[in-house]
Amino acid sequence: MSVTARESYHHGDLKTALIVASEAIIRAEGVEGFTLRKAAKSAGVSPGAPSHHFNGTKGLLTAVAIRxxxxxxxxxxxxxxxxxxxxxxxxxxxxxxxxxxxxxxxxxxxxxxxxxxxxxxxxxxxxxxxxxxxxxxxxxxxxxxxxxxxxxxxxxxxxxxxxxxxxxxxxxxxxxxxxxxxxxxxxxxxxxxxxxxxxxxxxxxxxxxxx
Amino acid sequence: MSVTARESYHHGDLKTALIVASEAIIRAEGVEGFTLRKAAKSAGVSPGAPSHHFNGTKGLLTAVAIRxxxxxxxxxxxxxxxxxxxxxxxxxxxxxxxxxxxxxxxxxxxxxxxxxxxxxxxxxxxxxxxxxxxxxxxxxxxxxxxxxxxxxxxxxxxxxxxxxxxxxxxxxxxxxxxxxxxxxxxxxxxxxxxxxxxxxxxxxxxxxxxx
DNA sequence: CCATCAATTTGAACGATGTTCACATTAACA
DNA sequence: TGTTAATGTGAACATCGTTCAAATTGATGG
Structure with missing residues (x-):
């Protein structure tokens, strides 16, 4: 279910992993089915982690939109x-x-x-x-x-x-x-x-x- | 701020009051600024009241859309x-x-x-x-x-x-x-x-x- | 006029969400 | 090797929609 398994504390490339995971969620469940916590969980990471890479949900979705x-x-x-x-x-x-x-x-x-x-x-x-x-x-x-x-x-x-x-x-x-x-x-x-x-x-x- | 003041326990016509209040909220703050609780508060009613008149938020917004x-x-x-x-x-x-x-x-x-x-x-x-x-x-x-x-x-x-x-x-x-x-x-x-x-x-x- | 019933409304729950923050962990670098 | 900055955790917090037993009241029939 998760996009990237992980053995070390740090992810490696969480930023793009979150973007990829978010696109997959939106493909499967639509924009209205997307939540930041789902994306974090899909990337195998805690709910607070995305804040260090994006300026909130809007920042992450903006990156997805560019893609x-x-x-x-x-x-x-x-x-x-x-x-x-x-x-x-x-x-x-x-x-x-x-x-x-x-x-x-x-x-x-x-x-x-x-x-x-x-x-x-x-x-x-x-x-x-x-x-x-x-x-x-x-x-x-x-x-x-x-x-x-x-x-x-x-x-x-x-x-x-x-x-x-x-x-x-x-x-x-x-x-x-x-x-x-x-x-x-x-x-x-x-x-x-x-x-x-x-x-x-x-x-x-x-x-x-x-x- | 509230659409209808009220002296009695029952509202009288809460259904249309909620529709009117919702339209006003959406006019002022957009769909993304609308919440069911705001509409209830604007109509001077508790958060659980709308459920007796509409099938959830979608039901209320459908009534607004018809309007x-x-x-x-x-x-x-x-x-x-x-x-x-x-x-x-x-x-x-x-x-x-x-x-x-x-x-x-x-x-x-x-x-x-x-x-x-x-x-x-x-x-x-x-x-x-x-x-x-x-x-x-x-x-x-x-x-x-x-x-x-x-x-x-x-x-x-x-x-x-x-x-x-x-x-x-x-x-x-x-x-x-x-x-x-x-x-x-x-x-x-x-x-x-x-x-x-x-x-x-x-x-x-x-x-x-x-x- | 009164008693009963159904319709409304309350208010406190519950789970889920986005965001924040002190803290833990570790990669990068001097 | 030791220090620093980056990265991730996990528990908060406020807010959201929804549910439900209890409270209140309008309506109906005797």
């Missing part, structure tokens, strides 16, 4: 590029929503402003970098230069593009598909059948021009 | 209709996001599936009815018949339209505008200047047809 943003960014980066802007943007959005659907607890964590410290510099950078690929795909679709996407005026089309994926992701983890569909397997069929058609309706392929 | 959905629905219903589908849809979306921006705690509540009972029949109906006007506006924009919007296949365009507003609302209460803009008053300027242009870019007016 999750990097995972999300890696998944989006790994998605194939077809060279066709519309399809690439749809692929990015599909990846974003799929990540949320497959990791609802972790996605909820990175949206819980009350649980993590969004003023943390590392977290801000990780959250920006996670969306770099998505933002570039959106910029390509709308014919914008992809430079200076962050800390600048948020272009209307790109804000709209970000909102679509973010909104769909929240709708999925809030169970809205189950309310709007009559399927026995709401999330699965939503991701595989409904979502692609939604994305196609949102960002259709450019119509060919007759000569 | 909030009705407020949201009333605000969307009160928005003017211009007869121009594009503008009406933008107006509805602006109203939706504005409600979230002005009532972040309450909007967070109605999205917290872990805190409220989304299988509750009254809550489901309230959540549906709150979005009726928005759904009709989206249906008009996309040329759909507005019948049977609920419990049926969610049309791709309408799902997209719902996702945009929902995603923008979440982005606002998650503080994303503050990360993406350099304004001292992130939410205010976002709602008043950036958001309209985002919505216009999402659902532009139909282009006039030359004769």
């Amino acid at each position: 999750i943003f990097k995972q999300l960014g890696a998944e989006l980066d790994a998605l194939p590029s077809s060279g066709m802007p519309a399809q690439d943007l749809r692929t990015q959005a599909l990846g974003y929503v799929t990540f949320a659907a497959r990791n609802p607890g972790l996605f909820r964590l990175i949206c819980r402003v009350d649980l993590i410290d969004f003023k943390d510099a590392d977290l801000m950078q990780a959250s920006f970098e996670a969306l770099t690929h998505y933002a570039h795909a959106a910029a390509a679709y709308f014919g914008h230069e992809p430079t200076n996407l962050h800390h600048r005026v948020f272009r209307p089309h790109m804000a709209s593009a970000m909102a679509t994926a973010h909104g769909l992701a929240h709708m999925v983890i809030e169970g809205r598909p189950a309310l709007l569909f009559d399927t026995p397997d709401p999330i699965g069929t939503f991701i595989e059948t409904a979502l692609p058609s939604i994305l196609l309706a949102t960002w259709p392929d450019p119509t060919s021009i007759d000569p | 909030i959905f009705k407020q949201l629905g009333a605000e969307l219903d009160a928005l003017p209709s211009s007869g121009m589908p594009a503008q009406d849809l933008r107006t509805q979306a602006l109203g939706y996001v504005t409600f979230a921006a002005r009532n972040p705690g309450l909007f967070r509540l109605i999205c917290r599936v872990d805190l409220i009972d989304f299988k509750d029949a009254d809550l489901m109906q309230a959540s549906f009815e709150a979005l009726t006007h928005y759904a009709h506006a989206a249906a008009a924009y996309f040329g759909h018949e507005p019948t049977n919007l609920h419990h049926r296949v969610f049309r791709p365009h309408m799902a997209s339209a719902m996702a945009t507003a929902h995603g923008l609302a979440h982005m606002v209460i998650e503080g994303r505008p503050a990360l993406l803009f350099d304004t001292p008053d992130p939410i205010g300027t976002f709602i008043e200047t950036a958001l309209p242009s985002i919505l216009l870019a999402t659902w532009p007016d139909p282009t006039s047809i030359d004769p």
Whole structure:
């Protein structure tokens, strides 16, 4: 059950052990099932130990969130590029929503402003970098230069593009598909059948021009 | 401080008093600042009293959520209709996001599936009815018949339209505008200047047809 | 008018949580 | 090898949601 067994008094690398244990707990039981004491016990350590490595529960969860943003960014980066802007943007959005659907607890964590410290510099950078690929795909679709996407005026089309994926992701983890569909397997069929058609309706392929 | 003073042993209408007190607490301190004991104290009652009227904290918060959905629905219903589908849809979306921006705690509540009972029949109906006007506006924009919007296949365009507003609302209460803009008053300027242009870019007016 | 019953409310429990702190242990280093 | 700073312990503490026997009162029927 515990992440790391221990024979000596000191742990060795309790900091990362706590982060790993916390991610596992949130994966299994959701953010609402996470407690600092569970994480400590899972790392084989007393309840007071984490205080020496993190600034309270918020500090630990912030470190976990950084880890999750990097995972999300890696998944989006790994998605194939077809060279066709519309399809690439749809692929990015599909990846974003799929990540949320497959990791609802972790996605909820990175949206819980009350649980993590969004003023943390590392977290801000990780959250920006996670969306770099998505933002570039959106910029390509709308014919914008992809430079200076962050800390600048948020272009209307790109804000709209970000909102679509973010909104769909929240709708999925809030169970809205189950309310709007009559399927026995709401999330699965939503991701595989409904979502692609939604994305196609949102960002259709450019119509060919007759000569 | 307490919502209702009391001279007799029994309260009279503790059930609604608890709902009103809870809404006030969430307005002032957010969902994360809400505790059942605070609500009981605000209603001038002992910590164990709410159990006789609600099925635990989740039951009380579900009742509050129903109240909030009705407020949201009333605000969307009160928005003017211009007869121009594009503008009406933008107006509805602006109203939706504005409600979230002005009532972040309450909007967070109605999205917290872990805190409220989304299988509750009254809550489901309230959540549906709150979005009726928005759904009709989206249906008009996309040329759909507005019948049977609920419990049926969610049309791709309408799902997209719902996702945009929902995603923008979440982005606002998650503080994303503050990360993406350099304004001292992130939410205010976002709602008043950036958001309209985002919505216009999402659902532009139909282009006039030359004769 | 009164007695009985059911509905409410109390207040003290209980277990669990995050955090703190004096103390124990040990790794790192002079 | 001895000293120091880092790391972990375990017992506190306040607060939380929940439960339950006892207390109080409104309502009902004689």
